[in-house]
Amino acid sequence: MKILYICTHNRCRSILSEAITNYLAKDTIEAKSAGSQPVGQVHPLSIRYLEEAGFPTEGLKSQSWDEFEEFQPDIVITVCDSAAGESCPVWFGKSLKVHWGLADPSKIEGSEEDIAKAFRACINEIASRVEKLKALAGQDLPLEQQKQMLREMGAQ
Helix, strand or coil: CEEEEECCCCCCHHHHHHHHHHHHCCCCCEEEEEECCCCCCCCHHHHHHHHHCCCCCCCCCCCEHHHHCCCCCCEEEECCHHHHCCCCCHHHCCCEEEECCCCCHHHCCCCHHHHHHHHHHHHHHHHHHHHHHHHHHCCCCCHHHHHHHHHHCCCC
């Protein structure tokens, strides 16, 4: 199964999702991430807290969804509300599209501990969803059943 995670700037939540998915589900899922308006760099705290949690960060980069036309994802998952409302490229046409809203830990203002808690909570939420995705990846289910399972995992 191929998954493309989308967030407008592709610097935090989609990056976290890509790294966590590729580590936890490496035998069943290939994940990439992109943005409709990528900023060109990964948020440094995304790297910091991924590494703290034991996830590899090598090769992660902020990039445009235009770079993935040949990837042909089975599922496109938006992880930020603004990306969920955008018109996706035509080549996403055959992909199952779902929204998994995640709070943006890079927007938290407060103490270093508040920010750390936000990143750790987001990472834990993604990891929990990826564990459920692994079960879906190995099955050949009808589209409606896949959508239902994704909804039960947090998709909207």
